[in-house]
Amino acid sequence: MPAVLGYWNLRGLGQPIRLMLAYTGEEYEEKRYEMGPAPEYSREQWLTDKTKLGVPFANIPYYKDGDTIIVQSRAIMMHLARKHNLYGSTEAEKIKADEIASQVLDTLMSFIQVCLATYFYKTDYKTKKEEFLKGLPNILKSYSDFLGDNSWVGGKNITYADFNLYELLDWFRMFSPGCLDQFSNLAGYCKNFEALPAIKKYMASAQFIKNPVFGPFADWGA
Ligand SMILES: N[C@@H](CCC(=O)N[C@@H](CS)C(=O)NCC(=O)O)C(=O)O
Structure with a gap:
């Protein structure tokens, strides 16, 4: 079963991970959460899954690969770096x-x-x-x-x-x-x-998000 990356349906902290996954060619699926409309901007979609994630610091982005669940964007990227030899050679x-x-x-x-x-x-x-x-x-x-x-x-x-x-x-x-x-x-x-090449292909694909960068409540990047 492919790994799953969970994050909001926007760039934010999820995008460098998406780019990294695109670069490595790793097969993965995405769970893109939507926020509700103003003025509440409900986070219900994510909060429902948050309780089910089964880790003490449940958050998004998360990366789930079999029994391995990683939260914290840096930890996810460092894991992918070790897995795909993207941590520098010296x-x-x-x-x-x-x-x-x-x-x-x-x-x-x-x-x-x-x-x-x-x-x-x-x-x-x-x-x-x-x-x-x-x-x-x-x-x-x-x-x-x-x-x-x-x-x-x-x-x-x-x-x-x-x-x-x-x-x-x-x-x-x-x-x-x-x-x-x-x-x-x-x-x-x-x-x-x-x-x-892999990034160019990804950026031209329907999966690539150019906007929004942040949530709908942002002054810029919404
Ligand atoms: N330090 C964390 C920050 C995670 C974070 O703040 N996630 C935001 C989106 S950028 C969120 O909405 N988290 C959901 C929550 O707190 O339940 C990371 O780098 O992953």
């Missing part, structure tokens, strides 16, 4: 992959505070957006410096962290068109990622 590559995977989650947290400003954080979206856009070139410069002339985050070989970084950069390109123009290595990196 210790230096592994360190870089782990650093960027964690760094992307940190960056994501600050971005999420902007995109979900009104609904979750009860703050003003416009102000948050302006602040974030001011700091975005500095954020991108750090990723650009980290990548340098390397093809991938770890160096020569693609690792699980590249699926995190590509997804982040693509969101930023959608949020602030042209933001990668002054970082040619990051723009080239995205182009190379999208040209990977």
